[in-house]
Amino acid sequence: MNGDIIKKIIYPTVGFIITIFLWDRYVVIFDLSEVVLPRPGIIFESILSEYPALLSEGFETLLACVYGFILSIVIGIPMAVLMTDSKPLNLMFYPLLIATQSVPKVAIAPILLVWFGTGIESKLAIAFFISFFPMIVDTATGLRSTPKELLELARSLKCSYFQIFVKIRFPSALPHIFSGAKVAITLAVIGVVIGEFVGGSDGLGSLLMVANSQINAPLAWAALVFLSFLGIFLYVLVVLAENLLIPWNNTYSK
Amino acid sequence: MSAASSHTGPEDPGLGSGTLQNVKKVFGMEGASDLVAVKDISFSFSSGEVISLLGPSGCGKTTVLKMIGGLIEATSGEITVSNSLVRGPYENVGMVFQTPTLMPWRSVISNIKFPLEVLGKQLTDIDDKAISLLKLTNLTEFKNAWPHELSGGMQQRAALCRALIHSPEILLMDEPFGALDELTRMEMNDLLLKVNYQEKNTVIFVTHSISEAIYLSDKVHVFSKRPAEIRKTININLPHPRNPTDRYTDYFKQLELDAGEALGVIR
Ligand SMILES: Nc1ncnc2c1ncn2[C@@H]1O[C@H](COP(=O)(O)OP(=O)(O)OP(=O)(O)O)[C@@H](O)[C@H]1O
Ligand SMILES: [Mg+2]
Numbered sequence: 001m002n003g004d005i006i007k008k009i010i011y012p013t014v015g016f017i018i019t020i021f022l023w024d025r026y027v028v029i030f031d032l033s034e035v036v037l038p039r040p041g042i043i044f045e046s047i048l049s050e051y052p053a054l055l056s057e058g059f060e061t062l063l064a065c066v067y068g069f070i071l072s073i074v075i076g077i078p079m080a081v082l083m084t085d086s087k088p089l090n091l092m093f094y095p096l097l098i099a100t101q102s103v104p105k106v107a108i109a110p111i112l113l114v115w116f117g118t119g120i121e122s123k124l125a126i127a128f129f130i131s132f133f134p135m136i137v138d139t140a141t142g143l144r145s146t147p148k149e150l151l152e153l154a155r156s157l158k159c160s161y162f163q164i165f166v167k168i169r170f171p172s173a174l175p176h177i178f179s180g181a182k183v184a185i186t187l188a189v190i191g192v193v194i195g196e197f198v199g200g201s202d203g204l205g206s207l208l209m210v211a212n213s214q215i216n217a218p219l220a221w222a223a224l225v226f227l228s229f230l231g232i233f234l235y236v237l238v239v240l241a242e243n244l245l246i247p248w249n250n251t252y253s254k
Numbered sequence: 255m256s257a258a259s260s261h262t263g264p265e266d267p268g269l270g271s272g273t274l275q276n277v278k279k280v281f282g283m284e285g286a287s288d289l290v291a292v293k294d295i296s297f298s299f300s301s302g303e304v305i306s307l308l309g310p311s312g313c314g315k316t317t318v319l320k321m322i323g324g325l326i327e328a329t330s331g332e333i334t335v336s337n338s339l340v341r342g343p344y345e346n347v348g349m350v351f352q353t354p355t356l357m358p359w360r361s362v363i364s365n366i367k368f369p370l371e372v373l374g375k376q377l378t379d380i381d382d383k384a385i386s387l388l389k390l391t392n393l394t395e396f397k398n399a400w401p402h403e404l405s406g407g408m409q410q411r412a413a414l415c416r417a418l419i420h421s422p423e424i425l426l427m428d429e430p431f432g433a434l435d436e437l438t439r440m441e442m443n444d445l446l447l448k449v450n451y452q453e454k455n456t457v458i459f460v461t462h463s464i465s466e467a468i469y470l471s472d473k474v475h476v477f478s479k480r481p482a483e484i485r486k487t488i489n490i491n492l493p494h495p496r497n498p499t500d501r502y503t504d505y506f507k508q509l510e511l512d513a514g515e516a517l518g519v520i521r
Contacts, residue, residue: 149355156323156343159372167372171359248359248400 038218046218047225053207058226061192061203064120065234068127069188073181075128076135081165083136084143097136105130106194113199123200127191131184138180142173175249178242185238189231204230268337269346270423270456272322273298277331279317291317293481295331299473301423304450304457306467308513309477315460316428318482322458323347323426336423345373348417348455350430354409356401356416363388363397366415373420387415390449407438414449424456432462440498443469447496464513468492469501476516486516 020040026032027039034042047054083090083097109126116122146169154164196205204223211219242249279292292314299305307315320326321333324343333340348369356365366384388394391411401409410430417425427446431439443466450457461467467474474488488509492500500506514520 147353147355149351149353150357152320152325152351153349153355154372155325156345156347156349157369157372158343158345163372167368168357171357174359246359248402 035215035217038221042218043221046222050219054226057204057207062230064123064192065188068124069185071128072132072135072184076132077139080136080139084140101133109194109198118199118201123192123195126195127188130191131187134180134183138176142176143169146172174246181238185234270301272335275332277328280329290481293483297475299456302454303472304470306459306471306474308467308474310479313477313480314482319426319428319460346423348422348425350413350417350427352429352432354413356409358401361398362412366419369420387418391415407434426458428460464510468509488512
């Protein structure tokens with residue numbers, strides 16, 4: 001237990017402090033201008049003075065990420081079910097699905113902007129477009145990997161399609177669904193930030209762009225710090241949900 | 255039959271009995287010639303008997319077992335269980351597979367009750383039944399554990415409880431102890447006999463192990479290589495209840511020799 005704390009908390013903290021210290025020394029020794037690389041302390045000051053804006057813009061970004069993520073779940077999972085359970089649908093649309101993934105995501109952002117305007121809709125569309133793919137693929141993999149003995153057991157007990165789905169296939173797909181969700185939430189954040197870069201008027205992404213154009217490097221870096229925390233926060237939420245909903249799964253993860 | 259007659263089956267002597275009449279199974283293969291898995295199998299079993307199907311790998315034992323359970327349709331021939339023709343799955347079957355295949359998201363007790371849940375049986379004595387099965391299989395203190403917290407042998411015992419919870423007349427077991435170590439396997443053999451004695455159901459047991467087949471069964475059907483035919487039927491006249499020392503008697507060794515010869519492993 002003690003060794004665990006040292007490994008998981010002390011070591012990373014020390015590593016972090018060393019990195020910050022070296023960063024600071026580097027800027028001072030090579031006399032870099034603030035625009036190129038601000039000192040960590042200055043970024044911290046910027047966070048302290050600008051935190052109301054950072055928080056409110058951060059909240060906009062957070063909302064968009066969550067909505068985009070939810071969108072990819074509520075659309076991705078049923079699509080995965082249709083694709084795994086209907087051979088014709090699979091044959092018709094799976095190639096198309098793969099093709100959508102070869103489109104460079106950033107390149108589609110301006111088009112989505114034209115369709116959905118500069119509000120939250122276009123951010124959601126980009127977040128969804130980027131994050132639904134792992135959701136579909138992992139859910140489909142999960143639904144296809146039900147142990148065949150369990151399906152046989154169900155058949156011998158004359159379970160209906162619905163019973164088999166709800167009581168066997170879906171729960172046994174949950175670990176896969178969650179591994180898809182962990183990728184999806186990360187991608188949703190990326191998607192939202194792309195949306196905010198390209199056309200957004202709010203959110204941390206656009207704050208970062210504005211700060212950049214005003215050559216306010218400390219604020220840009222402060223936005224970056226907030227974005228990283230936001231990403232970690234959302235990821236941890238998904239992991240917590242996973243531990244809460246599928247506690248039986250710790251055989252696989254540990 | 256003297257050994258089998260020491261069993262007392264359920265009230266109706268027809269329940270749990272069955273016959274296979276010239277059963278054949280051909281699998282249609284895409285883009286290849288058809289595969290004859292089972293050529294011509296006929297045998298019958300009566301209520302409460304333990305019957306083993308012994309044969310080389312890939313000879314069609316699982317296929318025969320699934321046909322008895324109504325999970326695979328026979329290409330020709332007739333299968334009757336409990337006086338009615340098998341035309342698909344029927345609920346009076348319990349199944350145990352080589353791997354326990356418990357649902358990892360359900361506790362042990364909830365896994366065991368699964369068949370009742372989907373069969374919609376509103377038995378008032380569900381809990382009594384579950385508790386007596388847990389006791390029989392020494393799992394009482396693990397009833398609320400997750401499956402992954404159990405050893406392989408314990409998981410297989412839970413799977414056995416699940417197969418028995420709805421009091422099926424016939425228990426189909428496909429190499430259920432094949433993945434266990436020798437010691438656990440012998441324990442499970444005795445447990446199965448105890449269960450069979452208490453529950454009085456018919457057991458059809460698929461195995462690769464000659465000694466396991468002889469120790470458990472009233473009758474052993476030795477299958478040929480694919481396509482399966484019955485090479486030899488060996489009646490086992492060991493007294494019930496079995497005693498582990500039975501394995502070391504001359505009679506037992508003679509039966510092993512007979513089975514080995516029928517399998518072609520001893521020439
Ligand atoms: N659904 C299927 N479609 C096509 N061929 C099948 C199917 N199921 C089984 N077979 C074939 O039928 C033959 C017998 O298979 P089966 O599983 O019954 O053998 P087995 O005796 O149980 O073997 P093992 O001891 O290895 O479990 C094999 O050649 C197998 O490839
Ligand atoms: Mg088999």
